[in-house]
Amino acid sequence: GAVVSQHPSWVICKSGTSVKIECRSLDFQATTMFWYRQFPKQSLMLMATSNEGSKATYEQGVEKDKFLINHASLTLSTLTVTSAHPEDSSFYICSAGGEGDQPQHFGDGTRLSIL
Amino acid sequence: AQSVTQPDIHITVSEGASLELRCNYSYGATPYLFWYVQSPGQGLQLLLKYFSGDTLVQGIKGFEAEFKRSQSSFNLRKPSVHWSDAAEYFCAVRGFQKLVFGTGTRLLVSP
Numbered sequence: 001g002a003v004v005s006q007h008p009s010w011v012i013c014k015s016g017t018s019v020k021i022e023c024r025s026l027d028f029q030a031t032t033m034f035w036y037r038q039f040p041k042q043s044l045m046l047m048a049t050s051n052e053g054s055k056a057t058y059e060q061g062v063e064k065d066k067f068l069i070n071h072a073s074l075t076l077s078t079l080t081v082t083s084a085h086p087e088d089s090s091f092y093i094c095s096a097g098g099e100g101d102q103p104q105h106f107g108d109g110t111r112l113s114i115l
Numbered sequence: 116a117q118s119v120t121q122p123d124i125h126i127t128v129s130e131g132a133s134l135e136l137r138c139n140y141s142y143g144a145t146p147y148l149f150w151y152v153q154s155p156g157q158g159l160q161l162l163l164k165y166f167s168g169d170t171l172v173q174g175i176k177g178f179e180a181e182f183k184r185s186q187s188s189f190n191l192r193k194p195s196v197h198w199s200d201a202a203e204y205f206c207a208v209r210g211f212q213k214l215v216f217g218t219g220t221r222l223l224v225s226p
Contacts, residue, residue, distance in 0.1 A: 006158070032212065043205065043216045044159075093158050098212055101166050103149055106158040 003027055004096050006107025014115055015086060021079045021110045023094030029074035030096035034104065035067070038091040050077040084114045117142040117210040121217035128196045129225050136191040136220050138180075138206035147209040148189040150180055153219075154202045162204075165189060176200070198224045 003026040011019055023033055031052045036044040048069050049057040056069035066088075068080040077096075081088050091109050098104035118141045128134050140146055147166050151159040163174025170182040180191045189206060201224045206217040 004158075034214075041221075043218045046213060049213070091156075095159075095214075098209065098214065103161050103164050104209075104214055105161065106151070108158040109156070111156065 004094065004105045004107040006094050006110055008110060009108060010111045010113075012113045012115065013084065016083055019081045019084055019112060021081075021092055021094070021112075023077045023079070023096065023107055025075045025096040025105075028097065030077075031074060032096070032099065033071060033077040034095045034098070035069060035077075035079050036093045036095070038093060038109075040091075044093060047079075081112065084112070086114045088112065089114045117146070117208050117215050119206050119208050119215055119217035121204075121206055121220050123220045124218070125221040125223060127223040127225055130198050131195050134191075134193045134196045134200070134222070136204050136206075136222070138189045138191065138217060139187050140189060140206070140208045141187065142208050142210060146189075148180075148182060149207045149209070149214070150174065150178070150189075150191050151205045151207060152202050153205065159205065162191070196222075196224055198226075200224060 005024045007022045033050040035047045037047050038044050046059050047062045050069045050071040052071045058064050071077040093109040095104040095106045120139045149164045150162040153159050162178050163172045165172045165182045172180050178193050182189050203219045203221050205219045207214045
């Protein structure tokens with residue numbers, strides 16, 4: 001089946017630094033990828049839709065300047081959390097696909113901890 | 116706007132017993148429906164999907180789900196639960212390419 005790889009799986013960094021998370025579709029091309037955030041014991045919240053070769057579409061309430069998304073190729077999207085603070089600590093999950101009769105396939109997530 | 120309701124926050128089932136997880140959706144057109152499973156600290160794995168056709172859908176790991184338009188439901192079932200099925204289960208509906216998730220049901224399996 002389709003595989004989505006997300007890296008890193010876990011990152012700990014100091015407050016004020018920027019963190020980049022990569023999402024790759026390994027065996028299919030994805031014109032659209034999605035970034036979600038999940039708080040402990042809660043559901044997934046869509047942050048933004050990443051479109052290859054164009055600007056991402058952010059959901060209401062998501063800071064575009066805080067969460068930078070780049071989708072430079074059909075197999076790679078990146079999420080950069082800029083000037084991260086403890087409140088940005090969360091579990092971030094990407095997905096790819098979901099076009100036509102295809103389901104979205106999810107990465108294994110990135111646990112981000114800001115100290 | 117589309118929405119998904121999973122009324123059970125958590126369910127405990129004895130190993131070997133049958134399982135049914137409830138899901139109700141709200142969507143104006145014919146829905147695309149999904150069930151995903153999430154183990155702790157991991158991403159989501161697709162169990163099954165419904166797009167059209169046969170309303171009883173078979174998935175992986177012995178799961179099945181039945182689409183009932185009259186009840187706006189898409190309940191997940193498994194005839195005999197295994198300890199490894201303990202996880203969080205999410206029902207989702209797709210509208211305009213976006214997935215809308217329910218709040219999830221945590222399945223606990225007792226010996």
